[in-house]
Each structure stands twice: as structure tokens, then as C-alpha cells.
Amino acid sequence: AARYHTGWERAWASPEPKKKYDAIIIGAGGHGLATAYYLGKNHGIKNVAILEKGWLGGGNTGRNTTIIRSNYLQDPSAAIYEKARSLYETMSQDLNYNVMFSPRGVIMLAQTEHEVRGYKRTAHANALQGVKTEFISPARVKEIVPIINLEGPRYPVLGGLWQARGGTARHDAVAWGYARACSDMGMHVIQKCEVTGIRNEGGKVVGVTTSKGDIDCDKLGIVVAGHSGDVAGMAGFRLPIESVPLQALVSEPIKPCMDCVVMANTVHGYMSQSDKGEMVIGGGTDGHNAFTQRGSFHHIEETVRALIETFPMVARLKMLRQWGGIVDVTGDRSPILSKTPVENIFINSGWGTGGFKAIPGSGWGFAELMAKGHSPLCDAFSLDRFKEGRFIDESVAAGVAH
Ligand SMILES: Cc1cc2nc3c(=O)[nH]c(=O)nc-3n(C[C@H](O)[C@H](O)[C@H](O)COP(=O)(O)OP(=O)(O)OC[C@H]3O[C@@H](n4cnc5c(N)ncnc54)[C@H](O)[C@@H]3O)c2cc1C
Numbered sequence: 543a544a545r546y547h548t549g550w551e552r553a554w555a556s557p558e559p560k561k562k563y564d565a566i567i568i569g570a571g572g573h574g575l576a577t578a579y580y581l582g583k584n585h586g587i588k589n590v591a592i593l594e595k596g597w598l599g600g601g602n603t604g605r606n607t608t609i610i611r612s613n614y615l616q617d618p619s620a621a622i623y624e625k626a627r628s629l630y631e632t633m634s635q636d637l638n639y640n641v642m643f644s645p646r647g648v649i650m651l652a653q654t655e656h657e658v659r660g661y662k663r664t665a666h667a668n669a670l671q672g673v674k675t676e677f678i679s680p681a682r683v684k685e686i687v688p689i690i691n692l693e694g695p696r697y698p699v700l701g702g703l704w705q706a707r708g709g710t711a712r713h714d715a716v717a718w719g720y721a722r723a724c725s726d727m728g729m730h731v732i733q734k735c736e737v738t739g740i741r742n743e744g745g746k747v748v749g750v751t752t753s754k755g756d757i758d759c760d761k762l763g764i765v766v767a768g769h770s771g772d773v774a775g776m777a778g779f780r781l782p783i784e785s786v787p788l789q790a791l792v793s794e795p796i797k798p799c800m801d802c803v804v805m806a807n808t809v810h811g812y813m814s815q816s817d818k819g820e821m822v823i824g825g826g827t828d829g830h831n832a833f834t835q836r837g838s839f840h841h842i843e844e845t846v847r848a849l850i851e852t853f854p855m856v857a858r859l860k861m862l863r864q865w866g867g868i869v870d871v872t873g874d875r876s877p878i879l880s881k882t883p884v885e886n887i888f889i890n891s892g893w894g895t896g897g898f899k900a901i902p903g904s905g906w907g908f909a910e911l912m913a914k915g916h917s918p919l920c921d922a923f924s925l926d927r928f929k930e931g932r933f934i935d936e937s938v939a940a941g942v943a944h
């Protein structure tokens with residue numbers, strides 16, 4: 543029976559680890575927690591531990607700018623991102639937790655002829671994929687975003703790719719909602735439990751070594767974003783990803799002035815307004831590999847400077863705070879949802895700058911891959927694609943420069 547929450551008890555249990563689980567997920571971010579949730583909900587696998595070295599949701603899932611959209615180009619991308627976007631629509635009801643999904647609309651501005659052609663192509667592809675987007679005129683952009691300057695001297699606005707059912711959600715609540723639901727199913731969400739080693743015998747995983755001792759398992763999911771290379775190394779294999787800082791900032795709160803999300807990928811900036819009134823601003827990744835969850839300040843200056851031509855009001859804002867995360871970027875800007883060279887170890891990584899929007903679709907598909915050994919949502923994103931040259935190039939749809 544569903545556990546009723548009076549609101550007075552702790553939202554999730556904090557158990558010590560057992561000796562063995564059917565499945566262990568390393569990483570209590572959105573993708574790891576969603577994977578565990580759908581292992582239980584869709585496949586009845588509930589003897590699961592989610593091991594987190596810090597605090598749940600403390601990685602990129604608690605550090606992103608919460609943009610949700612599915613306006614990608616390739617068929618496998620459209621499938622998983624649209625699955626995710628549709629699951630976001632009902633997530634609050636499904637988890638009985640208000641994740642504040644707000645389908646306020648997302649525009650990807652076309653500020654060059656190349657982008658006009660590219661986004662029109664994406665709109666046509668989306669029509670064939672069942673993803674609802676349209677290419678809109680500059681006048682329509684101005685109607686949706688009155689504060690925008692269409693006549694920028696360097697990059698005038700020539701139109702935009704509009705997804706009305708894209709939007710935002712409260713990132714912490716997504717992690718908390720999934721964590722509570724996993725805990726309600728009797729799963730163990732174990733924080734401050736760093737995985738320091740992965741044990742296998744005869745090419746098959748048998749367990750992990752952690753800061754809380756050795757824990758055995760039959761199946762292991764690695765879902766650690768920017769630390770994927772390190773953790774995969776513990777199991778003896780390498781990944782084609784780079785870990786780079788990605789930053790964001792919020793301004794002081796101001797009166798409501800923008801009720802959708804705008805991404806200006808030519809100038810590498812994007813902006814929305816939070817429910818508290820802050821302007822939430824992000825840009826491209828820092829240009830160097832690093833594990834600092836901060837990034838270099840000049841990058842933030844570049845982002846803000848780039849946005850001022852299109853949003854002159856930005857020039858008068860004061861910055862409230864800036865932060866960063868470590869994103870896991872693949873060469874084709876598509877994720878890795880795959881078996882690995884070690885039997886019963888699975889990897890969910892490579893979401894780069896854009897994995898928040900994918901969390902429920904990724905969890906759904908990756909749980910199926912772990913439970914059944916294959917998943918229509920994941921099969922195209924296997925590690926083998928890099929050996930076989932089957933790239934899923936989403937460098938345009940991925941948005942910001944990275
Ligand atoms: C500034 C910024 C802005 C972004 N904006 C957007 C956006 O607007 N829209 C969008 O779709 N995406 C966005 N993203 C990307 C998105 O945040 C990520 O792709 C997504 O959150 C990744 O989720 P995850 O669960 O894979 O990783 P995380 O949330 O990072 O979780 C991984 C967890 O693994 C843990 N871990 C690591 N190593 C170990 C270990 N050895 N043992 C145990 N635990 C370990 C970490 O502590 C972490 O909590 C942004 C990212 C950043 C940094």
C-alpha cells in the first residue's frame with residue numbers, strides 16, 4: 543500500500559548498507575534515483591541500494607538551470623527526450639511530490655541564416671518524430687518575449703524554434719521525489735557512502751568497496767555524471783567522455799518580465815526567470831577539463847556580455863550568485879546508456895550539459911536495460927557506437943557551446 547506522508551516524518555530513510563543487494567546504483571543524482579525508481583516500479587526489482595558519496599541531488603541535478611525540452615534532431619534522441627518530457631508532465635502525480643513542472647515554452651533563437659535552416663530542419667524532423675515544435679517568425683518571438691531586442695547589430699533575431707510544452711521543473715524536488723519513492727519501496731538510499739572500488743570475478747561484477755565497507759551485488763549501474771571516467775576506471779574500462787565545468791548564475795529577484803525559456807546558441811547564452819523572480823542565466827562550458835564545481839569567472843562575464851545585445855535589460859541586473867557543476871561530455875553530444883566490458887555492469891553517462899531534461903526517460907530506459915539486457919530507448923546509445931562510428935550527432939540541439 544502507498545505510504546501516506548503526514549509531513550512530520552523524514553522523507554526517506556537513512557539505513558546502513560546490507561551485505562548484499564540484487565542491484566546497486568552508484569550516484570544518487572536524478573538519473574540514478576530515477577533508474578532505481580523504475581527498476582522497482584516497472585520491473586519489481588526492489589532489493590536495490592543507491593550509493594551516494596555526498597548528499598542526494600548534490601551533483602549536477604541540484605546545480606542545473608532546469609530547462610526541459612525534446613527538440614533534438616536524431617530519432618533516438620527525440621524518442622528518449624520526448625519520453626522524458628511526457629513523464630515530466632505527470633511526474634508530480636506519479637511521485638505524489640510537487641516537482642513544479644512548468645510547461646512555459648522554450649525558444650531556441652535563430653540569429654544566423656545557418657540557424658534558420660538548421661532549426662527549420664529540426665522542426666520538420668520533429669514533425670515526423672511526434673515532437674511538437676514549430677519554427678516561428680521574429681514578430682512571434684517578440685510577442686512571446688517582449689523584452690527581447692530583435693534588431694541586434696551583430697546578431698539580429700531571424701526567428702526561433704518554439705516548443706510550447708517545453709519548460710522547467712524544480713530540480714531539487716525531482717531528486718527528492720524520486721528518493722522518497724525509492725525509500726517507500728524499501729530501497730536503501732545511502733548518502734555519504736563513496737564507492738572507492740569495484741570488485742569482479744571472472745569478468746563478472748560481484749560488488750563494490752565503499753567508505754562504509756564492501757557491499758555485494760548481482761548488477762551494478764554507474765550513474766555518476768562528471769565522475770564517470772573515474773568510476774569506470776575502478777571497473778577497468780575507459781569512456782569516451784571529457785569532464786568539464788559548466789557554470790550558471792542568478793540575478794537579484796526582479797518583477798516578472800519573462801515567462802518562457804530562451805536559448806541563444808549563437809552567442810552561447812540562455813535565460814529564464816525563476817518563480818522567485820531571479821533571472822537564471824547560463825552559457826557554454828569552460829574550455830578545459832576539470833573537477834572543480836566552480837568554473838572561471840571570466841566565462842560568466844562572457845556569457846552576460848553576449849546576452850546584452852539580445853536582452854539589453856541584462857546590463858542593469860546585479861548578480862546574486864554563481865555556481866558550477868562537472869558535466870560529462872561525449873564527442874557526439876549524446877549520452878551513453880550501455881552494457882560494459884564487465885558482465886552485469888551498466889553505464890549511464892555522457893548527458894553533458896543537457897541531462898536534467900532526460901532524467902525520467904533515462905531512468906525508464908536504463909532500468910529496462912539493467913533488468914532485461916536491452917531497451918528500445920537505450921539500444922542506440924551503446925558504448926559500441928564509438929567503435930563502430932555510429933555517432934548520434936546532437937551538437938546543435940545540445941544548445942550551449944561545449
Ligand atoms: C550549471 C549547469 C546547468 C545545467 N543546465 C541544464 C538544463 O538547463 N537542462 C538540462 O537538461 N540539463 C542541464 N544540465 C545538465 C544536467 O544537470 C545533468 O546532465 C544531469 O543533472 C546529470 O544527472 P546525473 O544524475 O547523471 O548526475 P548528478 O546529478 O551529478 O549525480 C551523480 C552523483 O554521483 C555521485 N558520485 C560521483 N562519484 C561517486 C562515487 N565514487 N561514489 C558514490 N557517488 C558518487 C555524485 O556525488 C553525484 O551526486 C546542467 C548542468 C550544469 C552543471
Ligand SMILES: CSCC(=O)[O-]
Nearest residue numbers: 609895896940941942
Ligand atoms: C545547459 S543547456 C540547457 C538545455 O540543454 O536545454
